[in-house]
Amino acid sequence: xxxxxxxxxxxxxxxxxxxxxxxxxxxxxxxxxxxxxxxxxxxxxxxxxxxxxxxxxxxxxxxxxxxxxxxxxxxxxxxxxxxxxxxxxxxxxxxxxxxxxxxxxxxxxxxxxxxxxxxxxxxxxxxxxxxxxxxxxxxxxxxxxxxxxxxxxxxxxxxxxxxxxxxxxx
Amino acid sequence: xxxxxxxxxxxxxxxxxxxxxxxxxxxxxxxxxxxxxxxxxxxxxxxxxxxxxxxxxxxxxxxxxxxxxxxxxxxxxxxxxxxxxxxxxxxxxxxxxxxxxxxxxxxxxxxxxxxxxxxxxxxxxxxxxxxxxxxxxxxxxxxxxxxxxxxxxxxxxxxxxxxxxxxxxxxxxxxxxxxxxxxxxxxxxxxxxxxxxxxxxxxxxxxxxxxxxxxxxxxxxxxxxxxxxx
Numbered sequence: 001x002x003x004x005x006x007x008x009x010x011x012x013x014x015x016x017x018x019x020x021x022x023x024x025x026x027x028x029x030x031x032x033x034x035x036x037x038x039x040x041x042x043x044x045x046x047x048x049x050x051x052x053x054x055x056x057x058x059x060x061x062x063x064x065x066x067x068x069x070x071x072x073x074x075x076x077x078x079x080x081x082x083x084x085x086x087x088x089x090x091x092x093x094x095x096x097x098x099x100x101x102x103x104x105x106x107x108x109x110x111x112x113x114x115x116x117x118x119x120x121x122x123x124x125x126x127x128x129x130x131x132x133x134x135x136x137x138x139x140x141x142x143x144x145x146x147x148x149x150x151x152x153x154x155x156x157x158x159x160x161x162x163x164x165x166x167x168x169x170x
Numbered sequence: 171x172x173x174x175x176x177x178x179x180x181x182x183x184x185x186x187x188x189x190x191x192x193x194x195x196x197x198x199x200x201x202x203x204x205x206x207x208x209x210x211x212x213x214x215x216x217x218x219x220x221x222x223x224x225x226x227x228x229x230x231x232x233x234x235x236x237x238x239x240x241x242x243x244x245x246x247x248x249x250x251x252x253x254x255x256x257x258x259x260x261x262x263x264x265x266x267x268x269x270x271x272x273x274x275x276x277x278x279x280x281x282x283x284x285x286x287x288x289x290x291x292x293x294x295x296x297x298x299x300x301x302x303x304x305x306x307x308x309x310x311x312x313x314x315x316x317x318x319x320x321x322x323x324x325x326x327x328x329x330x331x332x333x334x335x336x337x338x339x340x341x342x343x344x345x346x347x348x349x350x351x352x353x354x355x356x357x358x359x360x361x362x363x364x365x366x367x368x369x370x371x372x373x374x375x376x377x378x379x380x381x382x383x384x385x386x387x388x389x390x391x392x393x394x395x396x397x398x399x400x
Contacts, residue, residue, distance in 0.1 A: 041261040049265045051303035093257040
């Protein structure tokens with residue numbers, strides 16, 4: 001009897017120790033991905049940086065462009081963007097971890113994290129919803145075309161200014 | 171009996187703090203970084219030690235004003251190397267430098283200089299826009315500078331980066347096309363580099379915030395009249 005109790009107890013201990021292993025540690029995956037892939041530019045609390053990097057905290061953009069967000073994270077963003085009435089114009093690279101693109105599941109966790117923190121409130125996303133939104137995402141070739149157009153515009157500006165700069169540096 | 175056991179460490183503590191008091195002032199000096207050169211004195215006597223200085227530079231800031239080493243004569247300055255379209259470490263780097271800058275935004279004893287490593291793209295207009303967006307309105311306080319658009323300008327700025335102990339070079343694989351690390355250099359009134367700090371490490375940024383006043387105090391000692399005039 002005593003031995004059986006001990007045996008059961010030992011089994012209980014083994015079960016208690018191994019049970020957490022049965023669950024994935026994805027509960028805070030969104031926060032971890034944010035810290036690794038996003039916080040460098042958008043800040044530890046989604047505060048952004050001046051008028052260079054738009055905030056995520058309390059950003060009207062999230063609700064206004066909900067369906068586009070998975071694609072933006074997957075492909076990156078270029079060109080002007082208005083957030084909370086302020087015009088930003090920077091390059092956002094695709095969100096990547098270990099140089100790999102984020103799976104729909106990881107994108108879902110990341111979006112649920114940023115959309116429900118720092119004053120943001122949104123309906124929780126499902127992986128299916130994110131997968132569906134990713135199917136409408138332009139392929140790499142089209143994204144590249146957009147980047148090249150942007151580069152053309154900015155190089156024009158540079159040429160105009162170079163004369164003034166050259167005279168200043170003489 | 172037991173009281174005596176307590177007395178001994180207490181006494182030791184009092185003695186130790188008494189000893190470290192004056193030497194703490196002495197220790198509050200930042201090192202001079204870089205290789206030093208020892209030159210024998212031609213007249214005999216002790217040899218001269220020549221301390222390394224920051225490299226010479228000639229650039230133009232976002233307001234179109236020339237910026238050289240002479241711009242900072244008698245003052246401290248902090249440098250970093252960035253580019254305006256940098257999607258990698260630059261926002262974090264310049265965000266960190268912004269926190270260092272804010273308490274000194276109107277303090278003439280220290281200035282800030284950010285060199286673009288992409289002078290082909292970062293025209294004065296681009297640099298000015300970048301500064302404004304970061305919240306830097308006075309170009310004389312924080313200069314965003316370019317070494318010019320000529321073919322040699324890039325090589326110039328990469329050489330400068332090396333001179334300020336940071337790495338910068340074109341790299342197609344790196345985000346934005348340039349590989350660089352985010353080292354801040356703290357330069358004193360005589361052009362010596364007195365501190366290097368990794369901008370991506372919060373502890374290092376805190377160390378810069380702690381060491382900058384130490385350097386400013388040292389400079390004030392060297393120029394007592396300038397300080398008195400204020």
